[in-house]
Amino acid sequence: MSKSGAAYLEEHGVQTALTAAISAVLLEKPSNPLNAIGELLLAARAQPAAAASPLDEEEARKDEKPIVNGERAVSLALELYGLSVVPGTLKDLDSYDDRNFYFKATHSRPELADEADAHGVAGASPAAYHFVLKVHNGVESLSPGFIEAQNAAMDLVRGHGTSVWCPRALPSIEGAPISFAPSELASGVTRSHAIRCLPFKPGGLMGGLVASEALLRDVGVAAANVSIALATFDHPATHRTFIWDLAQTAAVRPLAENLSPDRRPLVAGVLDEFESRVLPTAPKLRVAVIHGDINDQNVLVDKSGSAVAGIIDFGDMCRTWLINEIAISAAYALIALHYEGNATSTAETPPLSEIDTCVAMVSSYAAHMASHGMALSDDEWHVLPTLIACRIAMSLSIGAYSSAKDPTNEYLKLTLIPGLTALAKLRATPADDLLQALKAGYAQATAK
Numbered sequence: 068m069s070k071s072g073a074a075y076l077e078e079h080g081v082q083t084a085l086t087a088a089i090s091a092v093l094l095e096k097p098s099n100p101l102n103a104i105g106e107l108l109l110a111a112r113a114q115p116a117a118a119a120s121p122l123d124e125e126e127a128r129k130d131e132k133p134i135v136n137g138e139r140a141v142s143l144a145l146e147l148y149g150l151s152v153v154p155g156t157l158k159d160l161d162s163y164d165d166r167n168f169y170f171k172a173t174h175s176r177p178e179l180a181d182e183a184d185a186h187g188v189a190g191a192s193p194a195a196y197h198f199v200l201k202v203h204n205g206v207e208s209l210s211p212g213f214i215e216a217q218n219a220a221m222d223l224v225r226g227h228g229t230s231v232w233c234p235r236a237l238p239s240i241e242g243a244p245i246s247f248a249p250s251e252l253a254s255g256v257t258r259s260h261a262i263r264c265l266p267f268k269p270g271g272l273m274g275g276l277v278a279s280e281a282l283l284r285d286v287g288v289a290a291a292n293v294s295i296a297l298a299t300f301d302h303p304a305t306h307r308t309f310i311w312d313l314a315q316t317a318a319v320r321p322l323a324e325n326l327s328p329d330r331r332p333l334v335a336g337v338l339d340e341f342e343s344r345v346l347p348t349a350p351k352l353r354v355a356v357i358h359g360d361i362n363d364q365n366v367l368v369d370k371s372g373s374a375v376a377g378i379i380d381f382g383d384m385c386r387t388w389l390i391n392e393i394a395i396s397a398a399y400a401l402i403a404l405h406y407e408g409n410a411t412s413t414a415e416t417p418p419l420s421e422i423d424t425c426v427a428m429v430s431s432y433a434a435h436m437a438s439h440g441m442a443l444s445d446d447e448w449h450v451l452p453t454l455i456a457c458r459i460a461m462s463l464s465i466g467a468y469s470s471a472k473d474p475t476n477e478y479l480k481l482t483l484i485p486g487l488t489a490l491a492k493l494r495a496t497p498a499d500d501l502l503q504a505l506k507a508g509y510a511q512a513t514a515k
Contacts, residue, residue, distance in 0.1 A: 131205025287431030362399035398458035
């Protein structure tokens with residue numbers, strides 16, 4: 068095959084889809100393997116457009132979460148990546164619809180090493196390093212072009228010179244950035260799931276501490292650096308209808324019914340404002356590929372707790388309004404204010420208000436964007452206060468729906484009460500008043 072032909076197949080996810088189809092056929096051993104491969108390829112091609120609404124894919128992602136235990140994860144790490152897991156180090160990490168396993172492991176593969184993320188374990192002999200094994204849900208495994216898009220975006224951010232660390236897809240023993248292996252679903256069906264191995268950067272999560280104004284400003288700068296790095300990036304798989312895309316805010320109305328009746332009016336008011344304030348302005352908003360989930364659980368912090376050490380998890384990436392990136396980041400910073408224990412303060416660390424939190428993060432983002440010739444437009448400023456509230460409303464609505472589908476998943480309940488508190492306090496300030504405060508903070512940041 069010519070180089071240009073191979074590039075075309077890779078760009079459109081066909082090579083990985085073919086690998087997934089062959090893996091499934093080898094597993095299931097149908098009587099007519101060629102026909103089976105053809106059907107699977109057609110299904111993979113049709114999958115992104117198959118959902119009648121964003122809610123359909125969200126439900127499918129829950130049903131398609133793989134069932135993988137620790138023993139299986141250890142086996143996959145060795146078989147696919149040549150990693151020998153150090154006994155007692157494996158941890159099953161919280162995950163929305165994938166399965167993620169952290170571990171320390173030894174290996175003899177120099178191609179896995181990189182100065183940016185060769186995080187060795189002190190005193191280990193032979194040398195051991197930190198990794199995460201990610202088993203993707205069935206929806207993405209059937210449409211692996213999106214996983215390829217994540218890999219490409221991570222490589223772009225890592226290499227852009229923006230000082231934002233993020234993981235990279237480590238090559239398997241066979242040199243593939245994406246592997247496949249069979250895993251069961253809750254339904255009992257066995258599916259060929261996509262698997263990646265990523266370097267793990269030890270450190271704290273933003274969600275594990277009370278964020279200072281300095282840290283919030285640094286998150287704003289980091290989010291801007293991601294926006295700058297991805298400004299010219301595009302991939303067909305990022306053009307998707309995705310329930311977590313803020314452009315799809317109106318689609319969560321049915322999900323809000325899973326909230327208790329006394330909580331619904333608060334969310335309904337936000338959805339009404341989205342339709343009256345944001346949608347008429349939508350055609351004027353810049354569009355780009357965004358990370359889409361720079362939240363307190365995806366931001367790594369350094370030992371001082373005042374600076375960003377990395378950004379992880381590109382799984383919510385999509386092509387949407389550029390302004391959504393900082394709206395999402397600010398929304399989760401507001402929710403984090405109300406985590407249990409975060410409301411406490413000392414004389415050295417007085418509590419930040421909702422307005423202070425938004426101003427710190429948004430002003431640094433906007434100032435850094437402006438310094439790189441990507442200043443926010445008047446239309447983007449106008450919709451930003453509402454979009455911040457929309458993300459919290461979406462988190463509450465989708466979280467309530469997902470919790471009803473998977474009541475044993477405590478991770479889904481993490482932001483419920485803090486989110487309700489944050490949204491109520493945020494909505495006490497009208498959108499125009501918040502906009503005035505955000506612009507004043509930006510003017511002050513650019514005047515320095």
